[in-house]
Amino acid sequence: MEEPTTRSDPRAAHVVPASTLLATAAALLGLTALTVGVSRLDLGPGNAAVALAIACAKASVVALFFMHLKYERRFQRVILVASVLFAALFVTFVVFDTTQYQPDLRARERLTPAAPGASAPAPRR
Amino acid sequence: MTAPALDRAAAAAPRPRFLAGHFEDLGAQTETAQLGIWLFLGSEILFFGGLFTAYGVYRANHAELFRYAHHFLDWRLGALNTAVLIGSSLSAAWSVRCAQLGRRRGLLVSILVTLLLAAAFMAVKYVEYAHKLHHGVGWGAACHPDAEILGELPPALRALPVPARLGTFFAIYFLMTGLHGIHVLAGMGLYGWLLARSRRGDFGPGYWAPVDTVALYWHLVDMIWIFLFPLFYLIG
Numbered sequence: 001m002e003e004p005t006t007r008s009d010p011r012a013a014h015v016v017p018a019s020t021l022l023a024t025a026a027a028l029l030g031l032t033a034l035t036v037g038v039s040r041l042d043l044g045p046g047n048a049a050v051a052l053a054i055a056c057a058k059a060s061v062v063a064l065f066f067m068h069l070k071y072e073r074r075f076q077r078v079i080l081v082a083s084v085l086f087a088a089l090f091v092t093f094v095v096f097d098t099t100q101y102q103p104d105l106r107a108r109e110r111l112t113p114a115a116p117g118a119s120a121p122a123p124r125r
Numbered sequence: 126m127t128a129p130a131l132d133r134a135a136a137a138a139p140r141p142r143f144l145a146g147h148f149e150d151l152g153a154q155t156e157t158a159q160l161g162i163w164l165f166l167g168s169e170i171l172f173f174g175g176l177f178t179a180y181g182v183y184r185a186n187h188a189e190l191f192r193y194a195h196h197f198l199d200w201r202l203g204a205l206n207t208a209v210l211i212g213s214s215l216s217a218a219w220s221v222r223c224a225q226l227g228r229r230r231g232l233l234v235s236i237l238v239t240l241l242l243a244a245a246f247m248a249v250k251y252v253e254y255a256h257k258l259h260h261g262v263g264w265g266a267a268c269h270p271d272a273e274i275l276g277e278l279p280p281a282l283r284a285l286p287v288p289a290r291l292g293t294f295f296a297i298y299f300l301m302t303g304l305h306g307i308h309v310l311a312g313m314g315l316y317g318w319l320l321a322r323s324r325r326g327d328f329g330p331g332y333w334a335p336v337d338t339v340a341l342y343w344h345l346v347d348m349i350w351i352f353l354f355p356l357f358y359l360i361g
Contacts, residue, residue: 087174
């Protein structure tokens with residue numbers, strides 16, 4: 001079948017080598033074992049940080065090789081990185097915000113003579 | 126070549142079967158499909174971002190509840206499902222490779238393997254959900270764990286009273302893993318569609334964009350599970 005070819009012929013696309021795909025899967029399984037192993041150690045608040053760091057490493061491996069971003073034009077990376085950054089920004093600032101108000105909320109709960117089981121603050125006038 | 130000569134060459138070449146009328150050639154069509162799926166995946170990340178925020182807020186304020194509640198989840202089943210999804214991602218990437226190289230048999234086998242592994246993931250998820258729901262571990266106000274499931278907790282936790290807000294943890298758990306599960310079911314539907322089309326012999330070196338876009342979606346589903354697994358099953 002003869003087709004007119006222009007700037008990007010799908011027949012000339014970069015085919016990810018089989019060895020790369022197998023190595024990617026092996027790396028992902030290895031990192032899964034690592035994250036299970038590390039969760040057994042008691043690192044205090046470090047546990048969550050290490051678990052997230054390993055998850056980010058795994059997600060990057062998936063994006064670069066399985067999703068072949070390593071071989072794509074830059075624009076698709078921009079979309080992925082931008083949406084991850086904005087989602088992370090959203091989580092981070094909301095968590096900052098809510099932890100900021102916790103001391104005030106706790107103080108208020110102590111001051112309000114709470115009905116049994118109710119922790120809702122009294123309506124403000 | 127001059128412009129009229131190009132026009133004559135284009136008119137002489139048969140139009141590829143799956144080339145939509147508004148595209149000049151399959152290259153333009155493939156690139157548009159890839160841009161479209163990446164924009165969709167970006168919106169999916171923001172979509173899940175709302176749930177990750179709910180998780181972050183609740184864990185930041187009630188870390189002790191998360192340390193207690195994760196003992197209701199079996200990390201071995203979570204790890205098994207992680208491995209199953211990694212395997213399915215491998216076969217999904219393999220199917221793209223087979224389509225690009227024109228290997229029809231390999232394409233069929235890898236799509237079928239992806240579909241079976243996705244079903245295996247849902248089967249494990251069913252076992253987990255059924256176990257919790259049969260023992261009263263639901264979400265929100267419907268969370269009243271019975272004596273049997275409390276007996277499965279580590280001895281040190283069994284002595285503690287059941288936290289009042291346990292149901293909120295499970296609301297977040299069921300929402301996040303449930304939304305992820307719905308994505309897995311959607312992916313199974315898409316792989317069923319790809320299986321039927323590749324049996325018909327639609328895909329090959331010139332036309333593999335549907336195999337690629339579905340695989341990209343599938344990898345995102347895998348990627349979200351990569352975060353859900355440590356966030357729920359591996360809380361120290």
